[in-house]
Each structure stands twice: as C-alpha cells, then as structure tokens.
Amino acid sequence: MYAYDEIDRAIVSERVDEFRDQxxxxxSGELTEDEFKSLRLMNGVYxxxxxxxxxxxxxxxxxxxxxxxxLAHVARTYDRGYGHFTTRxxxxxxxIALKDLPxxxxxxxxxxxxxxxxxxxxxxxxxxxxxxGVVPGEIEDxxxxxxxxxxxxxxxxxxxxxxxxxxxxxxxxxxxxxAIKIHDVGLRLRKNDAGETGFEVLVGGGLGRSPFIGKxxxxxxxxxxxxxxxxxxxRVYNQYGRxxxxxxxxxxxxxxxxxxxxxxxEVEEEWKQIAEGPLTLxxxxxxxxxxxxxxPDYAKLSDSPEELTKAKADPAFAMWLDNSAAPHKxxxxxxxxxSLKPVGGPPGDATAEQMDAIADLAxxxxxxxxxxxxxxxxxxxxxxxxxLPALWAALDKIGVATPNINHVSDIIxxxxxxxxxxxxxxxxxxxxxxxxxxxxxxxxxLIGRLHINISGCINACGHHHVGHIGILGVEKxxxxxxxxxxxxxxxxxxxxxxxxxPAVPYDQVADVIEDIVEAYLALRERPEELxxxxxxxxxxxxFKERVYATR
Numbered sequence: 001m002y003a004y005d006e007i008d009r010a011i012v013s014e015r016v017d018e019f020r021d022q023x024x025x026x027x028s029g030e031l032t033e034d035e036f037k038s039l040r041l042m043n044g045v046y047x048x049x050x051x052x053x054x055x056x057x058x059x060x061x062x063x064x065x066x067x068x069x070x071l072a073h074v075a076r077t078y079d080r081g082y083g084h085f086t087t088r089x090x091x092x093x094x095x096i097a098l099k100d101l102p103x104x105x106x107x108x109x110x111x112x113x114x115x116x117x118x119x120x121x122x123x124x125x126x127x128x129x130x131x132x133g134v135v136p137g138e139i140e141d142x143x144x145x146x147x148x149x150x151x152x153x154x155x156x157x158x159x160x161x162x163x164x165x166x167x168x169x170x171x172x173x174x175x176x177x178x179a180i181k182i183h184d185v186g187l188r189l190r191k192n193d194a195g196e197t198g199f200e201v202l203v204g205g206g207l208g209r210s211p212f213i214g215k216x217x218x219x220x221x222x223x224x225x226x227x228x229x230x231x232x233x234x235r236v237y238n239q240y241g242r243x244x245x246x247x248x249x250x251x252x253x254x255x256x257x258x259x260x261x262x263x264x265x266e267v268e269e270e271w272k273q274i275a276e277g278p279l280t281l282x283x284x285x286x287x288x289x290x291x292x293x294x295x296p297d298y299a300k301l302s303d304s305p306e307e308l309t310k311a312k313a314d315p316a317f318a319m320w321l322d323n324s325a326a327p328h329k330x331x332x333x334x335x336x337x338x339s340l341k342p343v344g345g346p347p348g349d350a351t352a353e354q355m356d357a358i359a360d361l362a363x364x365x366x367x368x369x370x371x372x373x374x375x376x377x378x379x380x381x382x383x384x385x386x387x388l389p390a391l392w393a394a395l396d397k398i399g400v401a402t403p404n405i406n407h408v409s410d411i412i413x414x415x416x417x418x419x420x421x422x423x424x425x426x427x428x429x430x431x432x433x434x435x436x437x438x439x440x441x442x443x444x445x446l447i448g449r450l451h452i453n454i455s456g457c458i459n460a461c462g463h464h465h466v467g468h469i470g471i472l473g474v475e476k477x478x479x480x481x482x483x484x485x486x487x488x489x490x491x492x493x494x495x496x497x498x499x500x501x502p503a504v505p506y507d508q509v510a511d512v513i514e515d516i517v518e519a520y521l522a523l524r525e526r527p528e529e530l531x532x533x534x535x536x537x538x539x540x541x542x543f544k545e546r547v548y549a550t551r
Contacts, residue, residue, distance in 0.1 A: 002062065002147055003292045004112045011155070012109045015116060019043045020102035027099060042122075044115030045101060049421045054093040054101060055118040056108060060128035060146040060170075061089035061372040065359040068370055070111045072355035078104045083355070085340060085348045087179075087412060087463055088167070089127045089372045090118055094419050116154060121162045123153040123234070128170045129177045130373035133295070134381045136329045139189040140197065142172040144290050145226065148281070151289075152227050159234050163241030164249035166234070167206075174492065179374055181205050181214045181494035182466060184251045185233060190220055198222045203233060203263070204255030205494075207460035212252040213494050215260045217267065223286065228279040232271035236263070296367040296382050301332025303385065311389035319441055320392055323403040325383075334385050336366075338378040338395060339402040339410065343439040346428045347413045348376030350400075357398045365391050374490075375451075376412055377405065407444035408452060408517065409435040412463055416456030416473065417480075423456035425473020425480040426506070430454055433510045438517075447517060450531045451489075466490040468531050469516060470497045471509060480506045486516065486543055487535035500544045512547050519546040 019039075026036040033047070040046075044055040056071070063071075071091055075083045078100045079093040086092060096104055105115060117124050126146045133141035149168055153159060159166070171178040172189035180186025186202035198220045205214025221229045233251075240258075242248045255263045312318045326335040338358065341347050350358075358378065362370050365387050366380035373379060378400070383391060395401035404410045411434060414420065416427030431454055438444060453467025457474075464470035470485035481503035488497030504512050517531075523542055524534045535543070 002059075002143070003294055005292075008112065009109075012112065012114045012116075015043070015114060016102065016106045016109050019105060023098060023102050038120070041120040042116070043101075043105065044118035046119060047421070048094065048419055049417075049423075050419065051095050052098055052101070053419070054096045054104065054115065055086075056091050056093070056113060056115050057118045057125040058089045058091060058113075058372050059150050060126060060132065060143045061130045062143060063370040063372065064111070065362045065368040065370065067111045067113055068355050068359040068362070070108055070113065072352040072359070074104045074107060075355065076352040077107075081353075082349050082351045084346070084415065085350065085372055085376050085378070087374050087376060087461070088125055089130070089374070090125055091372075092415075094415070119165075120160075121164050121166075122160045123156065123162070123166045123168065126150045126153070126168045126170070127178055127183075127374070129173055130371040130379055131177060131326070131335055131381065132172060133293070134328055134330070134333075134335055135173055136327050137174065138172040138329075139191060140172055141290075141293065142170045142178075142189055144286070144293060145187070145189070145199075145223070146170050147289055147292075148227065148286070149230065152230075152279075158238065162234070162238055163243045164246070164251075166237070166251065168230075176490075176492040176494075177374060179463070179466070179490040179494070181492075182207055182211075182463070182490055183214065185230065186214050187226070192220055192222075196222055199226055201229065201233075204252045204260070206250050206252040207463060207465045208250070209247055209458050210250075210253060210256075211460070211465040211496050212256060213496065215255065217260065217264045224281045224283075225275060227281060228274045228277065229267075229271055231274060231279055232267045235270050236266045240266070296369075298330045298333065298382070299384070301384055301386065303331045305332070305384075305386035307386045308388055311392075317389060317392055319445070320401055320403040321388060323405050323407070323441075323445075324401070325388060328382070330382075332385055334383050334388060336380045336383045336388070336391065337373070337405045338380065338400040339404055340377050340400065341404055341410050341435060342399050342402050343409070343435050344432050345435070347411050347431050350378070354398050354400060357394075358400070361391065361394055375406075375410065377410070403441045404444050406449045406451070407438075408447050408450045409438045409444060411435060411452045411454060412467070413454040414456050414461035416454075416462075420456060420461075422459055423473070424458075424475040425456045425482065427454045427456040427462060427471075427473060430471065430473075430482075430506075430509050434513055437510055437514060446527075447521070448527070448530060450517070450520075452513065453488075463490060464488075465496050466494060467497060468535075469513060471513075474503060476503065482506065482509045484509075484512060484516070484547070486540055487532060489532050498540045500540050501548050515547045516543050519543050
C-alpha cells in the first residue's frame with residue numbers, strides 16, 4: 001500500500017470544499033447546468049440517463065480495507081447499496097443525488113479517496129497490472145512508477161484541458177494484464193543491457209469510434225527520463241491535437257494522421273528541450289516514492305501446506321483453486337481473484353455488504369489490501385496458501401467465489417442503455433443471459449480461456465474491439481441490433497477483432513454466441529488450443545458459416 005502524505009490529504013480536502021461551494025451554487029440556480037458541467041466533470045460527476053453518476057478513482061487499482069469499507073458506506077448511505085467497478089480501476093455510483101455528492105466526497109476524503117481526473121479532458125486515473133508487486137517474474141513493482149506519474153499529472157496546469165481525455169497504463173510483466181496497447185500511452189518496464197530500469201513507450205492506442213492498437217514510439221527510455229519523455233508526448237498532443245472535432249481529438253488520430261515516425265520526430269524534438277531539466281528523476285526521488293509503499297511482513301510458510309492438500313479432496317474447492325488462485329512471488333502465498341460475475345448478475349457490481357465483507361476478509365487473510373482489475377474483478381494479493389480453504393468458504397457465502405475467472409462467463413460489460421445516456425443498446429441483460437447459458441463450471445473448463453466483451457455504443461467502454469468475442473450494440477430503425485467480432489485480444493499480443501457478418505437482433509445474440517462457441521469446440525485442433533488461436537489459424541469464415549447458415 002502507498003502511504004499518502006500531508007500534501008495529498010490537503011489537496012483532496014481543498015477539492016471537497018471547492019466542490020461543495022460549486023454544488024451549492026448549482027442548486028441555488030447561480031450556475032446553469034452548462035456552467036456547472038466543466039466543474040462537475042473535474043470531480044467525476046456525469047449526468048447519465050436517470051441521474052448523476054459519480055466516478056471515484058482507485059489509482060493503479062490498489063485499495064486498503066478501510067478504503068473499501070468507505071466505498072461500501074457511500075453505496076449504502078447515498079446510493080442504492082452497490083457500486084460498479086470499471087475496466088479502468090475506478091468505481092461508479094449511479095444514483096447519488098446532487099445535494100449528497102459533496103458529503104460523499106468528504107467521506108471518501110477521510111481515507112484518501114477522491115474523484116479527481118476520472119472525467120474531463122485531462123490525464124485520467126493511471127492504471128496498472130492489478131498483480132503488480134506480487135506476481136512472479138515482473139521487473140519490479142509497476143505501481144511505484146504509476147504513483148510517480150499520478151503525482152506529476154494530477155492537476156497539471158498544462159494538461160488539465162487537453163484536446164480530449166488521456167489515459168496511461170503500466171505493466172512490468174511479460175503477460176500484459178493492464179491492456180497497455182489500447183491506451184493513449186502504454187508503458188512496459190524493461191531492463192537494458194546495462195541493467196538500467198526503463199520503459200518501452202507505446203503511443204496512440206485506443207478504442208471507440210476509431211480503434212487503434214498502440215505503436216512503440218521508443219523502445220527504451222531510462223526510468224530517470226520517463227517524466228520528461230511523457231511530458232514531451234503530452235506537449236506535442238496538446239499543441240497539434242484536434243480541438244475542432246470531438247471524434248478526431250484523441251491522440252490516436254493525431255498519431256494515425258501524422259504517422260508514427262513523424263509523431264516520434266516531433267516528440268524527440270520537444271524532448272531535447274526538457275530532457276536534462278528539472279523533470280529528470282534522481283535515485284533519491286524514486287526511492288522516496290518507493291519507500292512510501294508498505295509491503296507485508298510475510299511469514300516463512302510451506303508452499304504445500306497440509307490444510308491445502310486435504311481441502312483439494314473437495315471437487316468444488318479444487319475447481320475454484322485451479323481457476324481463482326495464482327502464483328505469488330513469495331513462497332507459501334497466492335494471489336486470489338474474486339469473481340464479480342455471478343450467474344445472472346450484472347458484471348462488475350458489488351453490494352455494500354459484499355464490500356464490507358471483503359474488507360474484513362482482506363484484514364484477516366491479505367494484510368488489509370485489495371486490488372481492482374481491468375477485468376472488473378477484485379483480488380486479494382497476499383493470501384497464505386494454508387488459508388485458502390477457509391477463504392474460499394467465506395467468499396462463497398458472499399457470492400464472489402464463482403469459479404469462472406477468464407472463462408466464457410467472466411464477461412466485461414459497460415452499463416449500456418440501462419444507465420448511460422450515450423448508449424444505443426443494452427449490455428447488462430445480454431451479459432446476464434450469457435452467464436446463465438454458460439453457468440456450468442465444467443462447461444467453462446471445457447471451453448477454456450475465452451473473453452466476451454460487450455459495449456452498448458460505439459464509445460466502447462466495454463472494450464468490445466479486443467474481446468475474444470466482441471459484442472457491440474447499435475441502433476437500426478429504432479431497434480437494438482448487435483455486431484459480433486471475434487479474434488480480438490487486449491494482452492501483449494493485442495489485436496482488434498474482425499466482424500463476422502451482419503448485425504443480429506437483441507433476442508438472437510445469446511444464440512449466436514452459443515453457435516460461435518460450439519463451432520470453436522468442433523474446430524480446435526486440441527483441447528489446449530485457445531479460442532483466439534483457433535480464430536487466428538482459421539480466420540472468421542468457418543464461424544461465419546456456422547452463425548449465418550440458418551439465419
């Protein structure tokens with residue numbers, strides 16, 4: 001966990017006071033909704049379909065148990081008893097009344113949580129691998145660098161009014177759980193031949209109306225230079241990014257129109273002017289941030305405890321263990337992912353009661369720490385293997401032990417037309433129906449790793465472009481219809497999915513997905529061949545033939 005200092009606390013407290021006055025003026029009529037819009041967006045407040053939506057930042061996905069309890073308190077006190085975890089390691093509350101928002105923000109400030117940079121044309125919440133600091137094989141804890149970026153970009157006067165929103169993601173592992181290639185800037189920690197820590201820098205990724213996979217702009221930037229190099233990228237974007245057309249304002253469009261070589265040259269020229277200036281990080285500065293991360297005092301434990309060996313005799317526990325527990329860099333410990341994708345439930349939602357219970361379990365079994373993942377699930381990052389049977393029983397009681405992590409029912413979905421004023425179609429009901437159709441854990445194991453992503457509009461908040469199976473809801477002749485893509489992925493081999501054919505009506509989507517899955521099971525060469533590998537080998541035609549043969 002990162003220990004915030006007095007400066008952080010003062011900034012958050014001052015923002016609460018400012019926002020309270022802004023809300024007072026809006027409620028009194030001193031500010032119109034148009035005048036209030038830019039102010040509320042700076043504090044994570046959107047005007048959605050039915051009410052204001054409040055988006056709260058969880059920097060690089062790390063929460064303390066006290067912070068999770070406070071989120072539960074906000075859900076219970078000001079909302080309808082639940083929150084929705086997003087693909088960018090935020091949490092959203094959909095029903096808070098405007099008059100209550102300052103109090104909710106003040107309550108969150110007590111535990112160091114805020115909503116700055118969760119909306120608006122600024123640098124957004126910096127995201128990272130949810131297993132950072134605990135997963136074997138990583139270069140180092142990517143959250144240290146995410147925090148350095150967070151501090152530098154938070155309320156940065158030059159980058160608070162960019163042409164459009166701007167998103168960073170960081171990973172330090174070979175396997176990319178942070179989806180860095182679909183972000184405006186993606187950073188992958190590397191070591192050069194001299195043993196220096198640095199970054200491969202990717203730029204121009206993003207989904208939405210015009211999806212692009214990020215391109216490497218520089219193979220290696222030393223850690224000490226990362227702030228100045230990122231600043232150079234942002235300066236070029238701020239100068240040349242389109243402000244006359246919201247649909248062409250993202251940096252991905254600028255990179256595409258200039259070309260990566262021309263864009264890189266512009267950045268390099270800008271960087272020359274600041275590379276050796278005050279943004280250069282010395283070792284002392286880096287170590288000061290690193291020292292603020294408090295790591296558990298791990299015990300020396302057996303990697304094969306007797307408690308775990310005995311519990312594996314229970315098939316239900318063994319299935320959950322195989323699906324939800326991952327290796328930890330510390331012997332005797334495991335990383336445990338908690339599924340927020342119950343059968344028939346809205347993906348990514350957690351009730352106040354569940355959040356309170358998870359906070360208690362984090363205190364008991366994970367040194368008081370919780371992580372939020374890109375896939376809209378939670379994780380306990382420091383669980384002793386001897387405690388896994390007891391933890392599983394406790395998680396099962398509160399409904400977050402569904403053994404479907406990375407399986408077909410572990411669906412990413414945006415709120416869609418049930419909540420969002422921008423949506424054209426529903427997302428949540430389709431995810432719920434698919435989770436019911438693929439509810440059998442044995443079916444999930446048979447199918448293997450398969451990610452379904454659903455978006456209710458072209459803005460792609462459900463990241464449908466990079467789902468192994470992507471579902472995009474659109475409106476046609478006042479009807480909800482859905483385009484289906486296959487073969488996408490968001491990891492280190494990121495790729496955009498390919499459209500398999502004409503859009504299908506709402507009531508046929510689940511049938512189409514079943515057809516695609518059945519085609520995969522018939523076409524794969526061996527049980528170990530993943531869905532995306534089968535699509536890569538054969539292309540979309542065999543799947544298209546199966547889906548449209550009887551339609």
